[in-house]
Amino acid sequence: xxxxxxxxxxxxxxxxxxxxxxxxxxxxxxxxxxxxxxxxxxxxxxxxxxxxxxxxxxxxxxxxxxxxxxxxxxxxxxxxxxxxxxxxxxxxxxxxxxxxxxxxxxxxxxxxxxxxxxxxxxxxxxxxxxxxxxxxxxxxxxxxxxxxxxxxxxxxxxxxxxxxxxxxxxxxxxxxxxxxxxxxxxxxxxxxxxxxxxxxxxxxxxxxxxxxxxxxxxxxxxx
Amino acid sequence: xxxxxxxxxxxxxxxxxxxxxxxxxxxxxxxxxxxxxxxxxxxxxxxxxxxxxxxxxxxxxxxxxxxxxxxxxxxxxxxxxxxxxxxxxxxxxxxxxxxxxxxxxxxxxxxxxxxxxxxxxxxxxxxxxxxxxxxxxxxxxxxxxxxxxxxxxxxxxxxxxxxxxxxxxxxxxxxxxxxxxxxxxxxxxxxxxxxxxxxxxxxxxxxxxxxxxxxxxxxxxxx
DNA sequence: CGCAAAATGAACCTCTCGGTTAATTGTGTC
DNA sequence: GACACAATTAACCGAGAGGTTCATTTTGCG
Numbered sequence: 418x419x420x421x422x423x424x425x426x427x428x429x430x431x432x433x434x435x436x437x438x439x440x441x442x443x444x445x446x447x448x449x450x451x452x453x454x455x456x457x458x459x460x461x462x463x464x465x466x467x468x469x470x471x472x473x474x475x476x477x478x479x480x481x482x483x484x485x486x487x488x489x490x491x492x493x494x495x496x497x498x499x500x501x502x503x504x505x506x507x508x509x510x511x512x513x514x515x516x517x518x519x520x521x522x523x524x525x526x527x528x529x530x531x532x533x534x535x536x537x538x539x540x541x542x543x544x545x546x547x548x549x550x551x552x553x554x555x556x557x558x559x560x561x562x563x564x565x566x567x568x569x570x571x572x573x574x575x576x577x578x579x580x581x582x583x584x585x586x587x588x589x590x591x592x593x594x595x596x597x598x599x600x601x602x603x604x605x606x607x608x609x610x611x612x613x614x615x616x617x618x619x620x621x622x623x624x625x626x627x628x629x630x631x632x633x634x635x636x637x638x639x640x
Numbered sequence: 641x642x643x644x645x646x647x648x649x650x651x652x653x654x655x656x657x658x659x660x661x662x663x664x665x666x667x668x669x670x671x672x673x674x675x676x677x678x679x680x681x682x683x684x685x686x687x688x689x690x691x692x693x694x695x696x697x698x699x700x701x702x703x704x705x706x707x708x709x710x711x712x713x714x715x716x717x718x719x720x721x722x723x724x725x726x727x728x729x730x731x732x733x734x735x736x737x738x739x740x741x742x743x744x745x746x747x748x749x750x751x752x753x754x755x756x757x758x759x760x761x762x763x764x765x766x767x768x769x770x771x772x773x774x775x776x777x778x779x780x781x782x783x784x785x786x787x788x789x790x791x792x793x794x795x796x797x798x799x800x801x802x803x804x805x806x807x808x809x810x811x812x813x814x815x816x817x818x819x820x821x822x823x824x825x826x827x828x829x830x831x832x833x834x835x836x837x838x839x840x841x842x843x844x845x846x847x848x849x850x851x852x853x854x855x856x857x858x859x860x861x862x863x
Numbered sequence: 864c865g866c867a868a869a870a871t872g873a874a875c876c877t878c879t880c881g882g883t884t885a886a887t888t889g890t891g892t893c
Numbered sequence: 894g895a896c897a898c899a900a901t902t903a904a905c906c907g908a909g910a911g912g913t914t915c916a917t918t919t920t921g922c923g
Contacts, residue, residue: 439870458767461683464911474872479912539829540763544681547828560833587834588850594830595822596815603821605770606762610783611810627811627858634857635850662900687881697902699883708881 442473443481450478450492455534458541459489490549493538494556500535501559504528509566514574515633521570522593522629529597530621536601564590574636581638592635596628665696666704673701673715678757681764682712713772716761717779723758724782727751732789737797738856744793745816745852752820753844759824787813797859804861815858819851 449470453462464485468475482488507524509517529536542550550556567586574580604616614620672693676685687708691698705711730747732740752759765773773779790809797803827839837843 442870458681458683460681461767463909465909475911476872476913477870480870485911537767539826540767541681543826543828544684544760544763544767547832550829550832557833564834587838588846590834591830591838591847592819592850592854594826596818598826599818599822602825603762603766603817605766606773607814607817609770609773610780611787611813615810615814623811624814627815631815631854631858634860635854637857665900686879688879696900698881699903700901702882703900 439481442477445472446478446481446488447492447495450488451496451534451538454489454492454541455537459485459545462489486549490553493542493549494553496535496538497553497556497559500528500532501562503532504563509570514570514577514579517570518567518574518589518636519629519633521567522597522632523625525593526597526600526625526628529601533601536598539598540602571636579638580636584636589632589636593628593632596631600624600628662704665694665700668695669701669704669711670715670718673711674719674757674761677712677715677764678760682708682768709772713776716765716772717776719758719761720776720779720782723751723755726755727786732793737793737800737802740793741790741797741859742852742856744790745820745855746848748816749820749823749848749851752824756824759821762821763825794859802861803859807859812855812859816851816855819854823847823851 446467449467450462453467453470457463462485464475464478467488468478471478478488482491504524507520509520512520542548564586567590571580571584571586571589575582600621608616615624669690672690673685676690676693679685685708687698687701690711691701694701701711705714727747730743732744735743765771787809790813794803794807794809794812798805823844831839838847
């Protein structure tokens with residue numbers, strides 16, 4: 418090592434120019450892990466396969482994440498974070514209740530559709546009785562927001578006399594989730610059993626509209 | 641009818657009294673397999689564990705079912721058969737459309753709730769992209785009935801002027817399924833994230849009523 | 864530079880787990 | 894009873910999968 422061309426003696430914390438890039442490696446591993454776990458399940462996913470699709474080696478996965486379960490947990494957390502941050506863009510407070518709710522349903526339906534990997538992870542987590550979600554306090558906090566968002570809309574709707582009283586935000590959220598989640602989670606078996614007409618683009622547009630109507634009619638004031 | 645404690649001269653049909661009981665063994669294996677696959681997923685389930693919980697040995701599983709996939713496929717088929725036969729008891733044809741639909745929703749919601757193992761198998765099947773459901777023509781045939789049942793109710797409702805026109809039986813079935821399925825499939829994660837009040841007995845009664853209202857309002861004629 | 868610590872690579876290890884081999888017992892038939 | 898075949902048992906196997914060891918390089922810092 419006679420030649421030392423390190424003229425870059427600026428002592429800045431410019432990690433981006435490092436040849437070693439731990440943050441990037443971590444993120445890369447997580448992205449691959451998310452896809453593999455989502456595709457094959459927890460015990461179905463293979464550490465060797467994950468490693469192979471990574472830009473780094475199996476050794477590094479264990480270096481950063483400890484073991485398979487640790488990797489899965491981090492992938493789950495990352496997935497939740499990614500999805501929930503994508504949700505924050507809506508601001509519905511200024512809309513009238515009906516329009517706000519409609520837009521929320523439309524958005525949720527579409528959002529779930531665009532994140533099948535996330536949906537599949539949640540399915541897997543349910544198969545495993547929420548063993549990992551349970552451990553992750555970080556995730557639990559992200560979800561209170563969803564409920565209070567609906568509460569705001571619903572309460573305003575009741576005050577305005579356009580929504581019926583007696584419901585709870587939780588039940589409304591439950592309904593929206595059920596419709597939006599099922600559409601992705603059961604797409605395969607439903608198509609196999611009943612044909613795939615609802616999974617075509619036209620079918621999905623139709624179902625999205627159905628979803629909005631379903632929820633709006635459910636909360637609407639009956640007169 | 642003679643006393644049949646020793647006279648097994650009638651050729652063979654009385655297998656129940658044999659010490660060897662292949663049908664019973666098969667059924668026993670299938671029951672255990674259903675539970676284990678449902679609990680742990682396809683790759684999560686262990687053949688040794690299944691064998692241990694059986695009244696017979698691992699060898700017999702391979703003797704009767706070939707391999708793990710074969711056992712899983714048979715367990716899936718058995719689960720579908722069991723569930724679908726339990727469904728046939730309703731006769732809704734004689735009821736007025738609204739009542740018929742309400743009763744169907746109520747029944748489906750309850751039926752799914754009582755068969756969590758089956759629901760979990762369907763989830764697992766979706767995780768695996770329906771690889772096994774695809775192969776089983778037996779299962780596909782069982783489901784056309786569900787649609788035509790709804791068609792009968794819906795068409796009558798439209799003729800009677802109580803249901804709005806323009807819907808399809810498939811979309812109605814989809815909605816009923818979504819609500820009923822999600823209630824079981826996502827019970828764990830939903831409870832973890834939002835509390836388990838909807839999973840209490842009172843919560844489930846409430847959700848069942850919500851389900852009926854949701855579907856009825858969705859198809860109701862708006863005037 | 865020299866050293867410590869973080870980051871990395873390749874080969875290696877151990878045990879789990881799906882699947883099998885070979886031999887044995889039970890059952891109906893003649 | 895003898896035979897053929899279905900049913901059953903216990904021990905065994907080999908690939909594969911999760912996890913590790915050790916050595917090496919890269920980086921930060923004085």
